[in-house]
Amino acid sequence: ALALRDKxxxxxxxxxxxVVLAASQVADLLAMSSQVKALVTSRVPLNVTGEQEFAVPPLPLPVAGVNAVADLAACPTVALFVQRAQAVRADFVLHEANAVAVVEVCQRLDGLPLAIELAAARSKVLAPAALLARLTHGLRVLTGGSRDHPARLQTMQAAIAWSYDLLSTEHQILFRRLTVFAGSGSLDAAESIAIRGGDSGIDGLEGLSTLANNSLLRLSQHGDADARFTLLHTTREFGLEQLVASGEMAEMRQRHADWCVHLADEAWPAFAARINQVAWLDRIELEHDNMRAAITWLDQSGECDLALHLCGRLSWFWYLRGHLSEGRRWLEHALDRAPEAPDAVRARALLGLAMLAHWQGDDGRAIPCLEESLELSRKTGDDWGIMFAIGILGIVAEDAGEFDRAYPLQIEALALAQAMGDRSNAALCRTHLGITAWGLGDIDQAVLKWHEALETQRELGDSWAASVTLSYLGLAACNQNQLALAKAYLGESLSVRWAMRSQEEIAHGIANFAVLAASSGQHAHAARLFGAAEAERNVIGLTLQEPEQSTYAQAIEAARAGLSREMFAACWSAGRALGVEQAVADALATRIESPGRVDLRAKSPGPTTLTPRELEVLSLLVLGRTDREIATALFVSPRTAHGHVANIFAKLGVSTRTAAATTAIAAGIVVAPS
Structure with a gap:
């Protein structure tokens, strides 16, 4: 210290x-030498005065949606993999055939440089796809580091063991128990499962902090939500090996599954009545990986009845958040595995399966499930199950366009809900009675039912059901040429759906705005939004039902009639490529410029007979690009670009670039730049 005092x-x-116990000596040295600063790398903090921690995160992973090989090669994780692969195999090249596998390897290894280096070294004998397949047991593959490195850096197992061995016995117990969590977990969950009754010997918050300080897990916090912990894949695999060796695996997996079942049971009342359900939907979304792990464990351990119970509880979440195919797979498997489950459990699971099957267009599966669920609910005296099954049978008939058959079922469901005092589901029945009235041609009665339903839904805070009712009021307003009112209804509906992340309803909400655009003569905008809605439906496996199917078909034909075949196809394709977030923003930005009625079935050509190339030019023109800048962007000559601009002016009936931009945005040919 004296030697450094004046340095x-x-x-x-x-x-x-x-040598972390020497941290106080470093602090003393710095206190005596004001001109000396220390840069310390360590797997644990020094915990001394004046210390400023800078976490060293894993390398950035490729951005979702980036597929071009050149762009992927520029990503640090991929670049490191390629560099280390070429060190052992000089002819290794990243190309279209192996790029996806390389990216998945980097993702599986969480961007950890050492893990990526060890994996890439296997490229001498394994192609990326074969390497990826072996990473199910990654610690067996991630070996063979350079001999001139310390032993702890020659295998991933040794690197993690180095940190693990620095822990006290109590912290080692906590760490290995936490590996039963999939994805991430909360402090509350950790205390309920890994520290139940204090049997690990430590406090939960202190324990998680210590494990984070030792680089064995990561703590993250978003907004005002409680912090959550996450284990990286390789770290979790190491911990699971320790858990198996301890003999605690079965007990911890069962504790974890029991906790998930309890959480789903807590969420169910909010789902059944749809009151304050958004917070519960978000909570279950956070725990979705844990729910999957719990169902798997219950199935594997022979607790098939409980697995079926959990699947039934999650069915509404799977429906609203767009996990239709996954939910069906879980429910079908669980029903097959638990043929003797209690009637009440099977009834709820069958009801959930029926909903998911119906909204995927499989009424051949949905109707028998509904009928069996109804029979079991009547047998057990479950009034809610009886009411809801009858209500869904009415919706199935309604969606098939069989409105005469739907009406008495919906009336019966309404009477049952009222008898139970279930105001939220009674209001939902009124919404569907309105849809049935619309299908039967009585629009006035439909609007009356929708307003009755909406009043109750707003009072109760049933925002999801209100968004459904608002969407139909919006479509009815389009039909009656009340376009400003339609936009208000549809805007509120889609905003709620987006906030709830209700995938099915978001897809419908985008399509509803396409109807509005077609109703106001914005054919190109309508075609784009219909393309975006189709892409979102395809993502979640959703099929169209009546009366939306017929309403959308009319609007699509109106948009098709108002555009050339090439332009319609180009706009539809552009919409499919938008991405759901941009599609929602574009839908909500729809402008109502035309006060006159536009018949959805009219063959109105309008000014939008632009060619696909002219549409590209117009999009750049709206952004303020000059002819020369447009030429550079499209790889054409300035003279050709000028010719396209002149053709656009002629077709739009304008003489200036400002007028062309204004007209194109107003007509929905292009979207106004943000």
């Missing part, structure tokens, strides 16, 4: 976790 220098100390 001005940076003191670098590497791998300080090996």
């Amino acid at each position: 001005r220098l940076l003191l670098v100390l590497d791998n300080f976790e090996q």
Whole structure:
């Protein structure tokens, strides 16, 4: 310290976790030498005065949606993999055939440089796809580091063990128990499962903090939500091996499954009545990976009845958040595995399966499930199950366009809901009675029912059902040429759906705005939104039902009639490529410029007979690009670009670039730049 007192220098100390007990000596040295600063690398903090922590995160992973090989090669994780692969195999090249596998390897290894280096070294004998397949047991593959590296850096197992061995016995117990969590977990869950009754010997918050400080898990917090912990794949695999060796695996997996079942049971009342359900939907979304792990464990351990019970509880979440195919797979499997489950459990599971099957267009599966669920609910005296099954049978008939058959079922469901005092489901029945009235041609009665339903839904805070009712009021307003009112209804509906992340309803909400655009003569905008809605439906496996199917078909034909075949196809394709977030923004930005009625079945050509190339030019023109800039962007000559601009002016009936931009945005040919 005396030798450094008058020096001005940076003191670098590497791998300080090996001698962390000497941290106070470093602090004393710095206190005596004001011109000396220390840069310390360590797997654990020094916990001394003046210390400023900078976490070293894993390398960035490729951005979702980036598929071009050149762009992927620029990603640090991929670049590191390629560099290390070429060190052992000089002819290794990243190309279209192996790029996806390389990206998945990097993702599976969480961007950890050491893990990526060890994996890439296997490229001498394994192609990326074969390497990826072996990473199910990654620690067996991630070996063979350079002999000139310390032993702890020659295998991933040794690197993790180095941190694990620094822990106290109590913290080792906590760490290995936490590996039963999939994805991430909360402090509350950790205390309920890994520290139940204090049998690990430590406090939950202190324990998680210590594990984070030792780089064995990561803590993250978003907004005002409680912090959550996450284990990286390789770290979790190491911990699971320790858990198996301890003999605690079965007990911890069962504790974890029991906790998931309890959470789903807590959420169910909010789902059944749809009151304050958004917070519960978000909570279950956070725990979805854990729910999957719990169902798997219950199935594997022979607790098939409980697995079926859990699947039944999750069915509404799977429906609203767009997990239709996954939910069906779980429910079908669980029903097959638990043929003797209690009637009430099977009834709820069959009801959930029926909903998911119906909204995927499989009424051949949905109707028998509904009928069996109804029979079991009557047998057990479950009034809610009886009411809801009858209500869904009415919706199935309604969606098939069989409105005469739907009406008495919906009336019966309404009477049952009222008898139970279930105001939220009674209001939902009124919404569907309105849809049936619309299908039967009585629009006035439909609007009356919708307003009755909406009043109750707003009072109760049933925002999801209100969004459904608002969407039909919006479509009815389009039909009656009340376009400003239609936009208000549809805007509120889609905003609620987006906030709830209700995937099915978001797809419908985008399509509803396409109807509005077609109703106001914005054919190109309508075609784009219909393309975006189709893409979103395809993502979740959703099929169209009546009366939306007929309403959308009319609007699509109106848009098709108002555009050339090439332009319609180009706009539809552009919509499919938008992405759901941009599609929602574009839908909500729809402008109502035309006060006159536009018949959805009219063959109105309008000014939008632009060619696909002219549409590209117009899009750049709206952004303020000059002819020369447009030419550069489209790889054409300035003269050709000028010719396209002149043709656009002629077709739009304008003489200036400002007028062309204004007219194109107003007509929905292009979207106004943000």
